[in-house]
Amino acid sequence: MAFHDALFQLGMDLDRGSSTAQTEEKHALVVTHTDGEDRKDYFCERNGVRFAGTHLLVDVLNGTRLDDIDHIEQTFRRCIEVSGATLLHIHLHHFTPNGGVSGVAVLSESHISIHSWPEYGYAALDLFMCGHAKPHLAIEVLREAFEPDEIIVKEILRGQEAATQMKLAA
Structure with missing residues (x-):
C-alpha cells in the first residue's frame, strides 16, 4: 500500500480507473513498421539500424x-x-x-529531464524518445528558451544490443 501511496503522491497512481492509467490507455500508440512485420515494441529504425530510442544528452x-x-x-x-x-506528467522541483x-x-515515448545550476548558467537535460518522436527538433526550442552561449548535444541510440538479440531470437 505504501508503494501505491508514494506513486500517487508523485502523480503516478496506477489503479486502472486512475487518471494516469486512463491517460496512458488513451495515448497508447500502435507503430506501423515498414518491413511489414506486425510489432508493438515501439523500437525505431534508422539507416538500417534498429534501436529502442534516441537519447540526447544536452548541456x-x-x-x-x-x-x-x-x-x-x-x-x-x-x-x-x-x-x-x-x-x-510533468514534475519539477x-x-x-x-x-x-x-x-x-514523463512521455508515452519516454522522458525529458533537467537539472539546472543557474548560478553557473548551466543545465543538463536528457531527451529520450522512442517511436515516431523526433527529439532533435527540441534543440532549437531549448536554444530559444535559454539563450545559451553554446549547446552541446550527444546522441546515443539506446537498445541496439536488445534489438540485435531480438532478431537473433526470432
Whole structure:
C-alpha cells in the first residue's frame, strides 16, 4: 500500500480507473513498421539500424532563465509538441537558495529531464524518445528558451544490443 501511496503522491497512481492509467490507455500508440512485420515494441529504425530510442544528452552553457520553473515547464511543453511526443506528467522541483530546478516530463515515448545550476548558467537535460518522436527538433526550442552561449548535444541510440538479440531470437 505504501508503494501505491508514494506513486500517487508523485502523480503516478496506477489503479486502472486512475487518471494516469486512463491517460496512458488513451495515448497508447500502435507503430506501423515498414518491413511489414506486425510489432508493438515501439523500437525505431534508422539507416538500417534498429534501436529502442534516441537519447540526447544536452548541456546548456551560459544559459538564462534556468531558475524559472514556469518557463522551464512551458519549454518542456514546447519541446514535447515539436517532437511529436505525448505528455503524461510533468514534475519539477525548485531548489533554494540557488534556485536550480530538477524535474522530468514523463512521455508515452519516454522522458525529458533537467537539472539546472543557474548560478553557473548551466543545465543538463536528457531527451529520450522512442517511436515516431523526433527529439532533435527540441534543440532549437531549448536554444530559444535559454539563450545559451553554446549547446552541446550527444546522441546515443539506446537498445541496439536488445534489438540485435531480438532478431537473433526470432
